[in-house]
Amino acid sequence: MRNIYFLIILLFILILQKYPIINAQREALARLWSVQDDEIDDLIDREVELIDADHIVKRHLNDDVYSGSYIRTTDNNIIFYITDATPVNAIRNLPDVKPINHLLTFERSVNTFNLHDLKDRYRNLTRLAFQYSPELVAIFIDVTLNNIVIASYHGYYPTNREFIDAVNRQFVNPAPVFEYGNLPNTNEQHYLNDISRRTVRMRMLDGDGLCDLHQNVTCSIGFLARRNETHENVIVTSGRCDLFEQEYFFKPWGSLDVHNLIGRMDRVSKYHMIDFGIVSIEGNVEPTITIRNTDSPIYPEINIIGRNGMENNHLGIHSCKSGYFTHLTCGYLRSNEAIYFDALDPYRISYVINIENHIWDIGGPVFHYSDINNVYLSGILTGGIGNIGLATDIDKILIRGGLSLEL
The missing domain is CATH 3.30.300 (GMP Synthetase; Chain A, domain 3)
Incomplete structure (x- = not known):
């Protein structure tokens, strides 16, 4: 009996020792770095x-x-x-x-490629991809692997067979690295209700959801910006969320219903191979310059203090995003240039991040922490393959969109 009591007490002590560490990792960046x-x-x-x-x-x-x-x-x-x-x-x-x-x-280096060789190989693989037009394929340099990575979904393997065969014929010793992710799960149950034309003005945070009336498309809010010509405020998200100028509605975290009208996506980037969309603000909503982090009991809203002016060639640094489905997650900057072939047309990627993401997170803000409660915006999430997140740089969005960051 004394042995049983001793084991129970020992187990209790071990639990108490572990609890502070687990309890102290409430922030996504702490979990990424495995620190308190x-x-x-x-x-x-x-x-x-x-x-x-x-x-x-x-x-x-x-x-x-x-x-x-x-x-x-x-x-x-x-x-x-x-x-x-x-x-x-x-x-x-x-x-x-x-x-x-x-x-x-x-x-x-793992292989014999210097940086000049890697860039040359990346350009040649990109040219080959334009010949075959694969679907849902990202191509980028990985310096730790000393090679080019071709990322795709398992479900599109047969569709991209000709492209993959051409790569294997033309690029050998070593071959590029192929990485495959599972197709995203979009089977969330929607219980569609009539939209309540609320008189209450609702606060929208960056990372919240936005969707069309019937929720055929759910994306995430990127950030608040201002048109340089008219000085009106707008919402920036991904142009891949566009549904022929339909109205978009507010969909907060955790909600399966849609709420207040936001407005229409009145501009989608179709040139320069850069992805972003601009949504007008017409409804009874209150956009903010904060990022949603409701999973945190201490910092449920994170302040945006500016854009990230740091060069994006410092690989391995942290990068985070906030989105409707996976909420706020953090990862590591893996590459600073990529090309992504989606089902519509190819476009350029500014950041490749190893980060948890989902198709409904697309459009959400990508950022870099200044301290635990303040961040600099880097851009928006524009796509992903498995745990590979793809982002568009904020400066490219602001310049091409004729916008200024609203602070």
């Missing part, structure tokens, strides 16, 4: 230092001797993948590099 919430700000500061160090070393490298770098924030380290070790000692002894040597690791 109160450690987030320190790691953000660490990541900023690593970004600065990455920038310093890159000034002394060229595309012929290395194939890219990858920041590992939790390890306080940057890995530089090289194809020629000759200049490493010289670089480490440079005056501006010596103070940051403890942050740097140089490793041989």
Whole structure:
């Protein structure tokens, strides 16, 4: 009996020891980094230092001797993948590099591709893809794999067979890396009710849902912007949500019903291969400049303090998104350029992120934390394949859309 009591007490102690750690990981970024919430700000500061160090070393490298770098924030380290070790000692002894040597690791690239080779291979694979027009395929450089990744859905494997065969014939030793994701589940049960023409003005946060009247399309709200010519406020989301100028309605997190009218999508980007859509604000809704994070008991709304002016070539840094289906999730920046062939037409991707996402998250904001309650906008989620998220850069949206970020 005493042994049983002892085991019960020991189990209780173990539970108490684990509980604070689990309970303290309420924020998505804490879960990504496997740290407690109160450690987030320190790691953000660490990541900023690593970004600065990455920038310093890159000034002394060229595309012929290395194939890219990858920041590992939790390890306080940057890995530089090289194809020629000759200049490493010289670089480490440079005056501006010596103070940051403890942050740097140089490793041989997995293959023999330097960055020039990778870019050339990416361009050639893209040209081949335009010949065959595959469906739901993303192509991008992965510096850690030292290769080009071709991502697609399992369900479209037969459809893209000719393209895949052509790739395997023309690109060998090594072949590109193929990654497959499962087709998204869109079988959520909708209990359609008549829309209540409410007189109550409803607050909309970035990451909330928007849909057409019959919920044939559900997407996510990206961010509030202002037209440069007319100074009217609008909502930015993905142009892939467009349904022939139909009206769009507000669909908050957790709701299967649609609520107040938002407005019409009156402009969709059809040029320059950039994805975004602009929704007018006509209904009884109150757009905000905050991001929804309702799953967090402490920071249910996150402040937007500006756009992310940082270069997007610091791979490995954190990147997060908020969306109707998977809510707020965080991941790592995997690539800074891609081409995506969807069922309509191809378009360019600014960011490839390893992040949980869903088709109903498309259009939602993509951002980078300044601290635990403030963020800089990077763009919008424009697609995904499995846990590969694809994003459009905010500056491209603002320039092409004739918009300014509303703050």
